[in-house]
Amino acid sequence: MPPATCSSLIGLAPDALAASLAGAGVPEKSARMRARQLWNWIYVHGARDFASMSNLAKDFRGEMAAHFTLARPEVVTEQISNDGTRKWLLRTGPGIEFETVYIPEADRGTLCVSSQVGCTLNCRFCHTGTQKLVRNLTPDEIVGQLLVARDSLGDWPSTAPGRKVTNVVMMGMGEPLYNFDNVKAALAIVTDGDGLALSKRRVTLSTAGVVPMIEKAGTEIGSGLAISLHAVRDELRDVIVPINKKYPIKQLLDACRAYPGASNSRRITFEYVMLKGVNDTLADARELVRLLAGIPAKINLIPFNPWPGAPYECSDWAQIEKFAEIVNRAGYASPVRTPRGRDIMAACGQLKSESVKERASTRLAAEKLAAVQSAQLSRMPS
Numbered sequence: 001m002p003p004a005t006c007s008s009l010i011g012l013a014p015d016a017l018a019a020s021l022a023g024a025g026v027p028e029k030s031a032r033m034r035a036r037q038l039w040n041w042i043y044v045h046g047a048r049d050f051a052s053m054s055n056l057a058k059d060f061r062g063e064m065a066a067h068f069t070l071a072r073p074e075v076v077t078e079q080i081s082n083d084g085t086r087k088w089l090l091r092t093g094p095g096i097e098f099e100t101v102y103i104p105e106a107d108r109g110t111l112c113v114s115s116q117v118g119c120t121l122n123c124r125f126c127h128t129g130t131q132k133l134v135r136n137l138t139p140d141e142i143v144g145q146l147l148v149a150r151d152s153l154g155d156w157p158s159t160a161p162g163r164k165v166t167n168v169v170m171m172g173m174g175e176p177l178y179n180f181d182n183v184k185a186a187l188a189i190v191t192d193g194d195g196l197a198l199s200k201r202r203v204t205l206s207t208a209g210v211v212p213m214i215e216k217a218g219t220e221i222g223s224g225l226a227i228s229l230h231a232v233r234d235e236l237r238d239v240i241v242p243i244n245k246k247y248p249i250k251q252l253l254d255a256c257r258a259y260p261g262a263s264n265s266r267r268i269t270f271e272y273v274m275l276k277g278v279n280d281t282l283a284d285a286r287e288l289v290r291l292l293a294g295i296p297a298k299i300n301l302i303p304f305n306p307w308p309g310a311p312y313e314c315s316d317w318a319q320i321e322k323f324a325e326i327v328n329r330a331g332y333a334s335p336v337r338t339p340r341g342r343d344i345m346a347a348c349g350q351l352k353s354e355s356v357k358e359r360a361s362t363r364l365a366a367e368k369l370a371a372v373q374s375a376q377l378s379r380m381p382s
């Protein structure tokens, strides 16, 4: 008997996948082998249904389809920028909407992945920061972003040369280190050598500075690290990146110094948004260089990307160039990040969805109303 609702196999770790198969009646002794076969179909070939798994017995495929799905997030909209950047708005349930962005470049293709619907951090220059946290994304919703992008770009199998998605950055909506377990589980799947197979060197996790989780991220996730620094003095960083009040610059940089795996060949990226008249003086640039001394660092200057109602403006180009020159002279190469996808609100810090967290009481009232309405409908003469 198939259960009333089929559950998705996407996002399960290999052991959990084998356990699910055993739970659905697959004999214990073959569950692991079956899990491996499914893993290959799902993450190497991008199979979207069991029927397409041509080397597996028909009966087995039928059984799987009766119990499970390989459902991805639903694509609500797909937008393509005039510079080739693509943005998807995805939905996984009522009011659960989030964005994913693909940025093609000459030598790589980067997928910018969300970790939360909304955010708790309230960074003053960030559009996502104006959307309250709705909830953390689950591993299947995080991995699902890569699957949707590959489906849409025709980027399967994952082992083919010349793949379009070569890099993943956890720089979409949300703070990945406030959703540690799910992000860790998802990235383990993204970097699994027998599946999606992105090298950990091609995965970067960006944090606004959740200091107590940084070392754990290095040890347990092992991806590249990016830090949203954006200011060189605590008084200013307290205002524009409020998490600084909890974990000030010195603590943050000490955590970076101790980041497991950082080296001259695996540098930590420091992101610095250029806000006109706020953090863009040449004294700021010199202080930035001084602060980062001794840390294997790259600096990414990000021209501020505007959004409706934003309280800041982007620094003048001439000022960005002068700032960059000081940073360059200190030995940090090509630091200005070209804005991509601004015309479709896909650039850094522009992501936001309409999702709002419903209060439990509002949800209950809506459910009650729906129940009353459906009871009334069923009593109506047809």
Ligand code: SAH
Pocket: 123, 125, 126, 127, 170, 171, 172, 173, 174, 175, 176, 206, 207, 208, 226, 227, 228, 271, 273, 302, 303, 304, 305, 306, 348, 349, 350
């Ligand atoms: N919460 C994590 C992940 C988000 S990454 C973090 O803060 O690192 C998104 C990056 O874009 C961060 O560096 C963020 O500070 C930056 N950003 C946010 N708003 C921006 C804007 N309007 N213009 C340019 N960069 C912005």
